[in-house]
Amino acid sequence: MNYYKADMHIHTCLSPCAEWEMSPRGVVERSRKKQLDIIAICDHNSMENAEAAMRVGKDIGVNVLPGMEICSKEEVHILAIFENSNLARDMQEYVYAHLPGENQPEFFGSQVVANENDEVLAENQRLLIGATTLGVREIVEHTHLLGGLSIASHVDRPAFGMISQLGFIPPDLPLDGVEVSYRMSPKEARKKIPGIRDLPCVTSSDAHYPDDIGKAMTVFMMNAASFKEIRLALKGDGGRGILSAG
Amino acid sequence: MIVKELTDQLELQIAAGEKGLSREVLDGYCGDLLSDVMGRAPEGCIWLTVQGHQNILAIAVLREMAAIIIVGGHTPDEDTRQKADEEGIPILLWPKSAFELAGRLWAIIGKK
Numbered sequence: 001m002n003y004y005k006a007d008m009h010i011h012t013c014l015s016p017c018a019e020w021e022m023s024p025r026g027v028v029e030r031s032r033k034k035q036l037d038i039i040a041i042c043d044h045n046s047m048e049n050a051e052a053a054m055r056v057g058k059d060i061g062v063n064v065l066p067g068m069e070i071c072s073k074e075e076v077h078i079l080a081i082f083e084n085s086n087l088a089r090d091m092q093e094y095v096y097a098h099l100p101g102e103n104q105p106e107f108f109g110s111q112v113v114a115n116e117n118d119e120v121l122a123e124n125q126r127l128l129i130g131a132t133t134l135g136v137r138e139i140v141e142h143t144h145l146l147g148g149l150s151i152a153s154h155v156d157r158p159a160f161g162m163i164s165q166l167g168f169i170p171p172d173l174p175l176d177g178v179e180v181s182y183r184m185s186p187k188e189a190r191k192k193i194p195g196i197r198d199l200p201c202v203t204s205s206d207a208h209y210p211d212d213i214g215k216a217m218t219v220f221m222m223n224a225a226s227f228k229e230i231r232l233a234l235k236g237d238g239g240r241g242i243l244s245a246g
Numbered sequence: 247m248i249v250k251e252l253t254d255q256l257e258l259q260i261a262a263g264e265k266g267l268s269r270e271v272l273d274g275y276c277g278d279l280l281s282d283v284m285g286r287a288p289e290g291c292i293w294l295t296v297q298g299h300q301n302i303l304a305i306a307v308l309r310e311m312a313a314i315i316i317v318g319g320h321t322p323d324e325d326t327r328q329k330a331d332e333e334g335i336p337i338l339l340w341p342k343s344a345f346e347l348a349g350r351l352w353a354i355i356g357k358k
Contacts, residue, residue, distance in 0.1 A: 074299050135299065167304075168304070
């Protein structure tokens with residue numbers, strides 16, 4: 001077993017609030033520089049840049065997981081992270097079917113789909129910054145149906161978090177973990193987040209700018225930098241676990 | 247004034263929690279961030295929100311509210327309705343924006 005550094009929540013230029021410097025290649029190269037072993041690409045309501053990032057990761061030695069940050073109808077952000085891009089794409093189809101609206105780049109920013117060579121392929125026309133019509137439970141359940149990990153985003157933040165929107169974590173919501181930002185330690189979160197119970201607590205950067213990548217991370221003790229190992233580490237299976245988060 | 251009287255007067259639709267219609271309305275509160283409502287809503291209030299998640303019921307119980315009005319044409323989730331029936335806290339529906347309803351409620355119960 002070994003230590004692996006993970007940043008499970010990074011945006012790319014597909015998110016309207018992130019710039020071109022967060023191209024799939026740019027993000028993965030920066031992650032490599034920050035010595036991250038495994039990252040998850042989680043753009044708002046979409047995974048269309050994840051595969052390009054995965055290809056770059058393969059080239060330069062960062063394991064990249066496809067994911068997305070889904071906005072529920074209660075305006076709670078939830079990460080859905082998958083083992084492979086087929087599963088993530090199935091989730092994306094489900095999300096798109098419940099995501100109304102069209103982007104207005106002049107107000108919200110552009111949503112650039114790029115390949116692994118920093119070439120622009122398209123601009124996504126959907127209102128990715130918007131809320132889906134899906135409830136938090138539906139999102140968590142569908143993520144699980146597709147074998148993914150469901151993690152409540154930035155529960156310590158005053159906007160778009162499970163706590164700000166819903167007051168507390170619903171006791172029977174089968175989350176795989178909660179994420180806190182760099183502003184709060186997991187230890188503090190255990191005391192302060194209502195309804196956190198024994199849910200694993202990870203820290204991620206939620207990076208929208210290159211300098212933010214790896215600013216917060218989770219160090220896992222596990223056998224390899226892989227999706228399967230992270231799932232086991234979140235459960236504390238066979239001596240695996242979260243070594244430190246912050 | 248009890249919930250039933252307000253329901254009749256304002257022609258609110260009853261979605262759930264009918265057995266609580268005799269609860270007394272002492273005050274009002276508006277809010278969609280449940281973290282805010284949880285800390286600030288006054289006891290005995292009637293609460294206007296767009297949220298339909300079942301956490302609204304837990305908060306209504308915690309703050310000892312009289313009733314919840316879901317505004318703007320939003321609807322409660324199925325498990326929210328069930329909880330409301332169990333707890334006997336009425337969930338009422340108002341199809342238009344909270345602004346008009348809050349004004350009318352203020353005219354009825356807000357003057358102290």
